[in-house]
Amino acid sequence: MLSSKLDTGGTDVASGEIRYYIETFGCQMNQRDSETIAGLLETRGMKPAENPREADVVVVNTCAVRQAAERKVWSRLGEIAAMKPNGREPVIVLAGCMAQLPETLERVKDKVPYVNVLTGPGQLDKIPRLVEEAMDAKTRGVAFQGPLVAVSPRRTEAERSESTQVLPENLPRVKVPGVSAYVTIMYGCDNFCTYCIVPFVRGPQVSRDPRSVIDEVERLAQEGYKEVTLLGQNVNAYGHDLGGNYDFGDLLADLDKVPGLLRIRYATSHPRDFTPKMVDIIRDSEKICEHFHLPVQSGSNRILKAMHRGYTRERYLELVEYIKSQIPGASVTTDIIVGFPGETEEDFQDTLDLVRQCRFDGAFTFIFSPRQGTAAAKMEGQIPHEEKSRRLERLVEVQNSITRENNRRFLGKTVEILVEGPDEREPEHFRGRTRTNRMVICTSGKAEPGQLVHVRIQEVGTWYLKGPMAQD
Ligand code: SF4
Numbered sequence: 001m002l003s004s005k006l007d008t009g010g011t012d013v014a015s016g017e018i019r020y021y022i023e024t025f026g027c028q029m030n031q032r033d034s035e036t037i038a039g040l041l042e043t044r045g046m047k048p049a050e051n052p053r054e055a056d057v058v059v060v061n062t063c064a065v066r067q068a069a070e071r072k073v074w075s076r077l078g079e080i081a082a083m084k085p086n087g088r089e090p091v092i093v094l095a096g097c098m099a100q101l102p103e104t105l106e107r108v109k110d111k112v113p114y115v116n117v118l119t120g121p122g123q124l125d126k127i128p129r130l131v132e133e134a135m136d137a138k139t140r141g142v143a144f145q146g147p148l149v150a151v152s153p154r155r156t157e158a159e160r161s162e163s164t165q166v167l168p169e170n171l172p173r174v175k176v177p178g179v180s181a182y183v184t185i186m187y188g189c190d191n192f193c194t195y196c197i198v199p200f201v202r203g204p205q206v207s208r209d210p211r212s213v214i215d216e217v218e219r220l221a222q223e224g225y226k227e228v229t230l231l232g233q234n235v236n237a238y239g240h241d242l243g244g245n246y247d248f249g250d251l252l253a254d255l256d257k258v259p260g261l262l263r264i265r266y267a268t269s270h271p272r273d274f275t276p277k278m279v280d281i282i283r284d285s286e287k288i289c290e291h292f293h294l295p296v297q298s299g300s301n302r303i304l305k306a307m308h309r310g311y312t313r314e315r316y317l318e319l320v321e322y323i324k325s326q327i328p329g330a331s332v333t334t335d336i337i338v339g340f341p342g343e344t345e346e347d348f349q350d351t352l353d354l355v356r357q358c359r360f361d362g363a364f365t366f367i368f369s370p371r372q373g374t375a376a377a378k379m380e381g382q383i384p385h386e387e388k389s390r391r392l393e394r395l396v397e398v399q400n401s402i403t404r405e406n407n408r409r410f411l412g413k414t415v416e417i418l419v420e421g422p423d424e425r426e427p428e429h430f431r432g433r434t435r436t437n438r439m440v441i442c443t444s445g446k447a448e449p450g451q452l453v454h455v456r457i458q459e460v461g462t463w464y465l466k467g468p469m470a471q472d
Pocket residue numbers: 189190191192193196197198199233234270
């Protein structure tokens with residue numbers, strides 16, 4: 001869970017000031033959405049609280065990708081309801097992907113009366129009005145007959161191209177201070193990977209107008225941000241719905257020209273839509289980082305087909321090879337799911353083999369967890385949990401040893417980092433990332449966030465590189 005890191009002040013309920021607090025679960029899209037929720041609440045005169053105990057309005061921005069995250073949300077909501085600042089119950093908003101699930105509404109109605117507002121990710125702009133209605137009802141002592149609800153219409157795979165309401169442009173936003181800012185370039189997803197709930201809860205793919213995206217990035221650069229991360233569920237499909245030839249590669253090429261920025265990142269990529277043209281544009285650019293996060297999910301063609309991923313292992317290997325041939329030193333990372341329904345030992349061996357061939361710099365590894373409403377949840381051949389855990393352990397062992405070996409190549413070398421700030425564990429040191437997204441802890445010298453500095457690597461771990469500032 002990521003708590004809101006937005007600027008906060010002290011509580012002042014006695015003065016009549018309304019305080020809000022946002023807790024964010026899940027992905028970068030949710031973190032970006034929370035910035036908009038904060039902006040919307042502040043335009044209604046609300047002020048940030050330092051913690052939920054001091055807040056009159058608590059927004060829990062949720063993720064529906066994994067069952068475990070949902071369980072955490074339900075227990076957290078209970079804790080928040082029990083806090084009762086100044087003896088009053090806060091208005092509680094359950095926002096984000098979980099709010100889109102029909103079972104969430106049922107559960108709130110039946111068992112979770114302290115959740116007053118439910119809003120899906122496509123309905124953020126309704127939050128202030130619903131919060132005010134809920135506050136008004138509480139003040140007047142009106143009993144709630146279920147939560148106030150703003151969710152997008154339920155979508156099925158058969159209605160995959162149906163358009164949906166997207167958020168208006170230029171909604172207010174309270175940005176997390178720092179050197180890096182998120183920029184949403186598209187909403188939703190049309191892929192319907194068989195294990196994934198996202199297309200059902202975030203709706204169809206809708207790309208933002210390129211001019212609006214470029215304007216937003218220019219403004220962020222003028223405000224002093226040094227890095228932007230472009231966000232979408234499948235950024236490589238950007239533009240496919242715009243009805244012209246403008247694609248993600250064109251957007252990258254245009255953003256590379258924005259003055260003042262040092263680095264451009266993006267998430268999340270889909271290997272099916274990552275074209276050689278995009279790789280060439282990144283190779284020839286100045287600011288687009290040489291980090292390719294390419295979720296492969298499985299190394300078995302049979303499982304990739306069952307997952308509905310739209311590429312084969314051969315096509316994936318070709319893409320990785322092309323990246324490494326065009327951009328030597330580029331880092332390639334991935335996501336992998338083990339224990340997808342029907343995955344045999346042979347399929348799993350194919351995954352291990354692909355991991356060894358690609359020599360990923362890092363991997364997020366997951367045990368398949370069935371999500372109600374997805375095709376994979378109903379598939380035959382569900383794998384027992386113990387077997388999934390064993391496979392995960394074996395995969396992590398292989399990948400971690402590759403990551404450590406890859407990192408050892410940096411011993412004695414000098415790398416450039418964009419300074420983010422003090423290291424969380426060792427605050428006497430500062431940290432930053434390389435363009436290839438390696439975390440580096442710098443053990444000497446002083447630097448301000450946003451500065452580029454060089455670090456001589458003397459120590460490497462699985463997740464970090466470490467050393468003193470290099471002397472010029
Ligand atoms: S590309 Fe697949 S995994 Fe990614 S959000 Fe879309 S459906 Fe989910």
